[in-house]
Amino acid sequence: DAGITQSPRHKVTETGTPVTLRCHQTENHRYMYWYRQDPGHGLRLIHYSYGVKDTDKGEVSDGYSVSRSKTEDFLLTLESATSSQTSVYFCAIKRDRIGEQYFGPGTRLTVT
Amino acid sequence: SQELEQSPQSLIVQEGKNLTINCTSSKTLYGLYWYKQKYGEGLIFLMMLQKGGEEKSHEKITAKLDEKKQQSSLHITASQPSHAGIYLCGADESNYQLIWGAGTKLIIKP
Numbered sequence: 320d321a322g323i324t325q326s327p328r329h330k331v332t333e334t335g336t337p338v339t340l341r342c343h344q345t346e347n348h349r350y351m352y353w354y355r356q357d358p359g360h361g362l363r364l365i366h367y368s369y370g371v372k373d374t375d376k377g378e379v380s381d382g383y384s385v386s387r388s389k390t391e392d393f394l395l396t397l398e399s400a401t402s403s404q405t406s407v408y409f410c411a412i413k414r415d416r417i418g419e420q421y422f423g424p425g426t427r428l429t430v431t
Numbered sequence: 432s433q434e435l436e437q438s439p440q441s442l443i444v445q446e447g448k449n450l451t452i453n454c455t456s457s458k459t460l461y462g463l464y465w466y467k468q469k470y471g472e473g474l475i476f477l478m479m480l481q482k483g484g485e486e487k488s489h490e491k492i493t494a495k496l497d498e499k500k501q502q503s504s505l506h507i508t509a510s511q512p513s514h515a516g517i518y519l520c521g522a523d524e525s526n527y528q529l530i531w532g533a534g535t536k537l538i539i540k541p
Contacts, residue, residue, distance in 0.1 A: 362531040422473040
């Protein structure tokens, strides 16, 4: 158990509404990541953070923003949800610059 | 950019049989990670390989990185129902990021 929680675990929302997903860690790790996982596409990086207030884009960042005001929390916001953002979202943490990532349990988001 | 190709995409194996999953890179691998994902759950870290020729084992799962550091294999001996799931390989692309294979879906037939 790497001490990562994600909330909510499931969410159904309507197109055009804002949505915020939360990732919380108790390990005090520096690096945090948001991925989405879709059939046929595998895991794709949305955004990542390498410290408080230090974030950068991944390969599929359009339509998403992130914030990290505390070491333990990394928020992913969909400003105006679209059906193409229906997916399973995973948060991950990493202790060091090189090394394995540990994943949260995932959030299943459905945009209708 | 680097790409990771996993094979096979899916695998159905009789319980008790051995199996191998491969992960091939278009570039030299400097860190290769194997994960397992049970359906509907998060990814569980299995093993990390860094050196050419390196081999690691955990219970009945053995992972190897070839000498050229462009291919890794995951071997399961005497498969059990608990081995069923999706196996993913990931590789260091930069100091912060991993790239991922598409995954291999493993089904164990009783």
